[in-house]
Amino acid sequence: MNWELMWDSVPTLLGGVPVTLELVGLALLFGAAVAFAAALLRLSGNPVAERLMAAYVFVFRGTPLLVQIFLIYYGLGQFEAVRGSFLWTFLREPFWCAILALTLNTGAYTSEILRGAILSVPQGQIEAARACGMSRTLLFRRIVLPIAIRQMLPAYGNEVILMVKASSLASTITLLEITGIARKIIAQTFAVFEIFIVAGSIYLLLNFLASRLIRYAEWRMTPYLRARG
Amino acid sequence: MKKIVAALALGAVVASVGGMAEAKDWKKIRIATEGAYAPWNATDPSGKLVGFEPDLAMALCKTMKAECEIVAQDWDGMIPALQQGKYDAIMAAMSVTDEREKVITFAGPYGSEPSMFGTMKSSPLTKVAYGAERVDLSKDDPAGKAAIDKLGDALKGKTVGVQTSTIQANFMEKYLPKVAVRTYDKLDNAGIDLAAGRVDAIFGDRSAVDAIIKSDSGKDMTLVAPAFSRGVLGKGVGVGLRKADADLKELFNKAIADANKDGTITKLSTQHFGYDISIK
Numbered sequence: 001m002n003w004e005l006m007w008d009s010v011p012t013l014l015g016g017v018p019v020t021l022e023l024v025g026l027a028l029l030f031g032a033a034v035a036f037a038a039a040l041l042r043l044s045g046n047p048v049a050e051r052l053m054a055a056y057v058f059v060f061r062g063t064p065l066l067v068q069i070f071l072i073y074y075g076l077g078q079f080e081a082v083r084g085s086f087l088w089t090f091l092r093e094p095f096w097c098a099i100l101a102l103t104l105n106t107g108a109y110t111s112e113i114l115r116g117a118i119l120s121v122p123q124g125q126i127e128a129a130r131a132c133g134m135s136r137t138l139l140f141r142r143i144v145l146p147i148a149i150r151q152m153l154p155a156y157g158n159e160v161i162l163m164v165k166a167s168s169l170a171s172t173i174t175l176l177e178i179t180g181i182a183r184k185i186i187a188q189t190f191a192v193f194e195i196f197i198v199a200g201s202i203y204l205l206l207n208f209l210a211s212r213l214i215r216y217a218e219w220r221m222t223p224y225l226r227a228r229g
Numbered sequence: 230m231k232k233i234v235a236a237l238a239l240g241a242v243v244a245s246v247g248g249m250a251e252a253k254d255w256k257k258i259r260i261a262t263e264g265a266y267a268p269w270n271a272t273d274p275s276g277k278l279v280g281f282e283p284d285l286a287m288a289l290c291k292t293m294k295a296e297c298e299i300v301a302q303d304w305d306g307m308i309p310a311l312q313q314g315k316y317d318a319i320m321a322a323m324s325v326t327d328e329r330e331k332v333i334t335f336a337g338p339y340g341s342e343p344s345m346f347g348t349m350k351s352s353p354l355t356k357v358a359y360g361a362e363r364v365d366l367s368k369d370d371p372a373g374k375a376a377i378d379k380l381g382d383a384l385k386g387k388t389v390g391v392q393t394s395t396i397q398a399n400f401m402e403k404y405l406p407k408v409a410v411r412t413y414d415k416l417d418n419a420g421i422d423l424a425a426g427r428v429d430a431i432f433g434d435r436s437a438v439d440a441i442i443k444s445d446s447g448k449d450m451t452l453v454a455p456a457f458s459r460g461v462l463g464k465g466v467g468v469g470l471r472k473a474d475a476d477l478k479e480l481f482n483k484a485i486a487d488a489n490k491d492g493t494i495t496k497l498s499t500q501h502f503g504y505d506i507s508i509k
Contacts, residue, residue: 074418077425078446092427174411174422184412187394 006194009185013198016178020206023095023167023177027102028160034107039114053111060108066169068105073097073173098170106163113159117152118144150221157214161207168203178202255477258295259316260286261302268501269322269466272301281501282320285339288493292484308333311469317477319469326464334472336481338465339494340506343456344397346380346389347423347438347447348430354453357383365508366400366460376455377404384408387429390419397432399461421446435504458508465508 038056041049060068076082076091090096121144129143171180182199186192219226262282264272270280278299290297300316311319311333318336325335343363348354357379364373384405391398393412401410413419416433420441423431431438435456442450459465468481488494494507 074421074425077422077427083426088426092425094427172414174413184393 002191002194005189005191006198009182009195009198012185013178013181013195013202016176016181017202017206019095019175019177019180020164020167023098023102023170023175024160024163026099027106027167028163030099030103031106031110031163034103035110035114038107038111039118042111042115043118057108057112060104061112065101065105065166066172069098069101069169069173072101094170094173094175097173098167098175102163102166102170105166106159109159109162110156113152113155114148117148117155120151121147146221150218153214153218153221157211157218160210160214164206164210165203253474253477255293255295255317255480258290258293258297258318258477259300260290260297260318260320261300261307261310261316262286262319263304263307263321264301265304266322270320281340281497281506282322284497284501285488285494286318286320288488288497289481289484292487293480295480308469311471314471317470317474318481321469322466323469324463324465325467329469332472333469334475334478335467335469336478337467337485338508339467339485339488340498341458341463341465341508342506343435343458343504344400344432344462345435345438345452345456346430346432346454347420347442347450348453349423349426350449350451352429352453354383354387354430355451357454359454361455363505363509364455364457366404366457366462367464368459373455380454381405381407384430388427390416390422390428390431392416392419392433395433396462397434400457401432403461417441420444420450423450436502439503456504 038053042053042057044050072091073094076097082088082091090100125143125147126139129139134142167177168179170177171183174180176184178199182195185195189195262270262278262280264270264278264280266280268281270278270282273279278301283299286297286299302310302316302319302321304321307319307321307323308329310316319333323329323335325338329335346354359376359379361370361372361376364370364376366373381404385407388409388411389401389405390411390413391401392415398410398412401408411419411422411428413422416431416437419428419431419433422428423441424446430453431441435452438452441447442452468485470478470481485494489507489509495505498504498506
C-alpha cells in the first residue's frame with residue numbers, strides 16, 4: 001500500500017465530485033419529471049399510452065445502463081440525420097449523452113416506484129375525498145400525491161443511491177467524474193488498489209449524505225407518526 | 230517477479246563469465262525475434278520468420294560479414310534467454326527504455342514507430358503547410374519546431390482524442406498544452422468520435438491511426454501533419470545485447486549506420502510498413 005499516493009490523490013479525485021453531483025442532480029431532476037409523466041400515463045386508462053409507457057419501462061429497466069450509454073453516445077452519433085439536427089448540439093457532448101441515459105434509466109425505475117405508491121393509496125381516503133366533493137385533479141393533488149410521495153420515499157432513496165453509483169459509468173464515455181479521474185490516475189501509476197479505495201470512499205461519503213437527506217425528508221413528511229411515538 | 234530478477238542476475242553472471250572465457254570473433258551471430266508482431270516480425274505459414282526485422286538482420290549481418298541465424302523466442306523470456314546465452318542479439322520491436330537499459334544494452338536504434346494525427350479529409354488541418362514531413366523530437370530542429378507551432382495554431386479551439394496514458398498523451402501535454410485533449414480507453418473509440426465529429430483529430434501510433442483510417446468508418450479520414458518520433462515519444466527500437474558484448478554492440482552500431490546511410494532501412498521499412506520508420 002502506497003499511503004502517500006493515496007493521500008496525494010485525494011484532492012485530484014475530489015475535483016471530480018462537482019461533475020458527479022451535476023450528473024446525479026440533473027438526471028434525478030429530469031428523471032423525476034419523466035417518471036411523473038410516465039406513471040400518470042401508465043394509470044391514465046388510455047390503452048395506447050399505457051402500452052407505450054409499459055414498453056419504455058420494460059426496455060430501460062431490462063437493459064444494462066452501460067449499453068444504454070454506449071448506444072446513445074456512440075450509436076446515435078453514427079447517423080447523419082442525428083448529426084445534422086439541432087439535437088447534435090447536446091448529443092455531441094458526452095456530458096449530455098450521460099445525462100440523457102441516466103435520466104431515461106432513472107425515469108423508468110422511478111415511474112414504477114411512483115405507480116406502485118399511487119396504487120397503494122388507501123381506497124378509503126379517496127372515497128372520503130370524493131364524498132367531500134373534491135374534483136379529480138384536486139383529489140389527486142391534495143390527497144393521492146402527498147400520500148404516494150410519502151410512501152415512495154424509502155424506495156426512492158434506494159434509487160438516489162443507485163444513481164450516485166451509476167454515474168460512475170459516465171467515465172466510459174470520456175467524462176472525467178470521480179471514476180474517470182481515478183482511471184486516469186491508475187493508467188499513470190498502476191496503483192489500482194490505492195486509487196479505487198480513495199474513489200470508493202468518496203462515493204461512500206456522498207451516499208452517506210444522500211441517505212441522511214432522504215431520512216430527513218421522510219421525517220419531515222411523517223409528523224403523524226412522530227406524534228404517535 | 231523475484232524469480233525473473235534472479236534469472237536475470239544469474240544470466241548476467243553466466244554471460245559475463247562466458248564472454249571472458251572465449252573472446253568471440255563474431256563470425257556467427259544468433260538473433261532472436263518474436264515472430265508475432267507484424268509487420269516488425271512475423272511467422273509465415275511454413276514456420277519461417279519473416280518481416281522487417283528478419284530482413285534487416287540479414288542485411289546487417291552481410292555488412293558485418295557474419296553468418297546469422299534467426300531464432301524465435303517468446304516475448305516474456307526474451308531478455309532472460311539473451312542473458313543465458315541462448316542467442317546473442319534481440320531484434321523484436323523492442324523499444325529502448327531506461328528499465329531495459331539497466332539489464333541489457335542496445336545498439337541502434339534502427340527504427341521508431343512514428344506517431345501521427347488523423348483527421349477528416351474536410352478538416353482545415355489538412356490545408357496547412359507544415360513544412361516538415363518528419364519531426365525527430367530528440368533533435369533540436371527549427372523546421373520541426375515551426376511545424377509544431379503551426380500545428381498548435383491549426384488546433385486552436387479544437388479537441389484531440391488520444392488513448393489514456395500513452396506517449397501521445399504526454400506529447401500533447403508537453404508540446405500542445407493549450408489544445409483540449411479527450412482521453413479514451415482505446416484509440417478505436419477516439420476514431421468513432423472523430424467520425425461523429427466530437428473530436429477534430431486523433432493522435433496515436435501511425436499503424437493504429439492507419440488501421441482506423443482503413444476501416445469502414447475511416448473512409449473520409451486522412452493522416453495529417455508531420456510524423457513525430459522519439460523524444461517524449463520514446464527512444465526507438467534497438468538491437469538488444471548483453472552488456473558484456475561491447476565489441477558486438479560496436480559492430481551492430483556500425484552496420485546500422487551503414488544501412489541507414491545507403492537507404493537499406495528505408496527500403497525495407499517501405500516494403501514492410503508502407504512508410505519510413507528509419508531514424509535519420
